[in-house]
Amino acid sequence: MCGSSALPQPVMQEWEAITGHRLLERYGMTEFVMALSNPLKGERKASTVGKPFPGVQVKILADEEHGTDKTQVGELCIKSPSLFKEYWKLPEVTKESFTDDGFFKTGDAVTTDEDGYYIILGRTNADIMKVGGYKLSALEIESVILQNPAVSECCVLGVPDKAYGEVVTAIIVPEAETKRKRDLELKPALTLEELSSWAKDRLAPYKIPTKLFLWDSLPRNAMGKVNKKQLKKLLPSEQ
Known part of the structure; x- marks a missing residue:
């Protein structure tokens, strides 16, 4: 299993060549634990973090300049049963971190491929x-x-x-x-x-x-x- 940061495709390929196993890449944060994953059994697509877990709602705050009719590019937002309530004693930070309809703004830019697998493009403020x-x-x-x-x-x-x-x-x-x-x-x-x-x-x-x-x-x-x-x-x- 792989997490913490995006897994470069060459690293995944090298690992698979050495071990005979394909890494399971997932996506999560402290604020909601785990939200997206490649399948345990099924196609694990390189350079993606898979699809939402059951019960997890996902939306993209679209960047209209760089999306297409089929794919959106923008900030990943998450709503799930495991989503945290607030940052301790930081009400303004908490308010800025959520959309009006209760989705948490992750700060990660994403898009999706033709099969609906999510691709992490990087942190909106760094990558x-x-x-x-x-x-x-x-x-x-x-x-x-x-x-x-x-x-x-x-x-x-x-x-x-x-x-x-x-x-x-x-x-x-x-x-x-x-x-x-x-x-x-x-x-x-x-x-x-x-x-x-x-x-x-x-x-x-x-x-x-x-x-x-x-x-x-x-x-x-x-x-x-x-x-x-x-x-x-x-x-x-x-x-």
Whole structure:
């Protein structure tokens, strides 16, 4: 079973190749425990968190600019029997966290596929980038970049830019053997030009990173998550 943060498709595929088992990806939060899941028995679709459990109501606060006739893009909202009542002694925060009809606003941007499986696009305040009029999912781009054999870990975020609002920026931890070989050649493990050339057949042009940083590791919290808000504060000193 997988939780805590979105599971990149390359990681799921590698796990399945090693173990012969496909991970069960689900979605939940402290505020309501568990709400969505791929089936225990049935098709577990990579890059999705499945469908609502029985008794769970789900709706999407649609982003009208980026949805289609068949799919919506927007903030995921949940109502369920296990939903919490309020944040302790924080009435204003509680009020802001619920819709008028009692749905909890998760802060996660989602869409659905053709079978109604929910796809987490990322946190609305950290993983959704506004680049030249496009709203892009950092998680989608990360999942693609992780397929590059020179990449061990990856974090994608939007860095403020005067012309485009934000620009797609990748922080990459190189694969160890690749880094060792390139170090002997006095070359970086991966250049922006190499990444762009590799990604052009895998990502739309406006999704390809225009800035690249190579780090030894990504700072993570106790849950193993990368704090992207904190990373944005660190990047200017790296430029």
